Amino acid sequence: MVNAALSMASAPIGAIPAGMSDKAAIPPSPSEDDYVRQVSAAEPPPLLSAIDPGALFADWLAEAVVKEPNDANAMALATVDEGGMPDVRMVLLKDAGPEGFVFYTNLGSAKGRQLAAGPKAALLFHWKSLRRQVRVRGQVTPVTPEEADAYFATRARPAQIGAWASEQSQPLPDRLALEKRIAEIGLKFGLGKVERPPHWSGFRVRPETIEFWRDRPFRLHERLVFVRAEGGWTTQRLYP
Numbered sequence: 001m002v003n004a005a006l007s008m009a010s011a012p013i014g015a016i017p018a019g020m021s022d023k024a025a026i027p028p029s030p031s032e033d034d035y036v037r038q039v040s041a042a043e044p045p046p047l048l049s050a051i052d053p054g055a056l057f058a059d060w061l062a063e064a065v066v067k068e069p070n071d072a073n074a075m076a077l078a079t080v081d082e083g084g085m086p087d088v089r090m091v092l093l094k095d096a097g098p099e100g101f102v103f104y105t106n107l108g109s110a111k112g113r114q115l116a117a118g119p120k121a122a123l124l125f126h127w128k129s130l131r132r133q134v135r136v137r138g139q140v141t142p143v144t145p146e147e148a149d150a151y152f153a154t155r156a157r158p159a160q161i162g163a164w165a166s167e168q169s170q171p172l173p174d175r176l177a178l179e180k181r182i183a184e185i186g187l188k189f190g191l192g193k194v195e196r197p198p199h200w201s202g203f204r205v206r207p208e209t210i211e212f213w214r215d216r217p218f219r220l221h222e223r224l225v226f227v228r229a230e231g232g233w234t235t236q237r238l239y240p
């Protein structure tokens with residue numbers, strides 16, 4: 001990975017680094033026979049027809065928690081930087097309800113600064129074991145300090161200390177520098193309570209649209225989008 005990054009840095013603009021041009025590692029598309037096996041192995045599920053996206057999301061997340069080997073609550077968070085360049089990274093969903101989807105982070109990180117400058121975001125859940133995705137787009141608001149305190153208090157103590165020690169997204173001279181900061185901050189708090197750092201809190205993405213996508217054979221996938229409307233939601237099916 002480091003080598004790929006180094007070769008990217010030195011490659012002429014527009015050239016594909018050698019390590020990224022090998023197609024052998026990319027799985028081929030399913031054949032017609034693969035699809036026929038898939039269709040005959042399972043009853044087609046009833047079409048998506050929920051009227052409450054919150055309830056449908058809760059059902060899908062509950063299934064994902066059972067099926068996904070790791071981090072069923074992981075979601076990609078897309079933002080844009082000051083130049084309009086999109087940016088995306090994974091974060092963990094920590095609360096979900098009628099008001100939106102909550103995650104926590106360092107407010108001075110790239111995402112924290114991007115959201116302070118432009119409080120809009122998109123989220124993407126992809127549950128590979130279920131072959132499903134959920135897309136969310138909406139306005140972003142900070143969670144209340146009380147909400148952030150309550151969540152921070154549930155984190156393991158080393159993770160609380162880590163939140164103090166990490167200047168997330170800033171250059172790190174070497175790993176030792178981080179470990180030194182962790183040791184210093186650990187000593188400072190001693191056995192006392194670790195307060196939430198002022199630079200660490202959460203954001204809530206209030207969905208304006210939520211799209212549910214479910215894999216169907218022959219790439220004829222099912223898509224159902226909910227759009228926020230006065231007092232509720234409208235729904236629309238989309239071509240795959």
Ligand SMILES: Cc1cc2nc3c(=O)[nH]c(=O)nc-3n(C[C@H](O)[C@H](O)[C@H](O)COP(=O)(O)O)c2cc1C
Nearest residue numbers: 071074089090091092104105106109110111112169
């Ligand atoms: C599965 C997974 C979950 C993550 N969860 C979080 C999270 O909840 N909050 C967070 O700040 N970073 C999380 N990260 C790290 C981010 O993806 C990212 O590296 C970090 O937040 C810095 O992003 P930024 O420089 O765009 O702000 C997670 C990474 C992965 C792979």
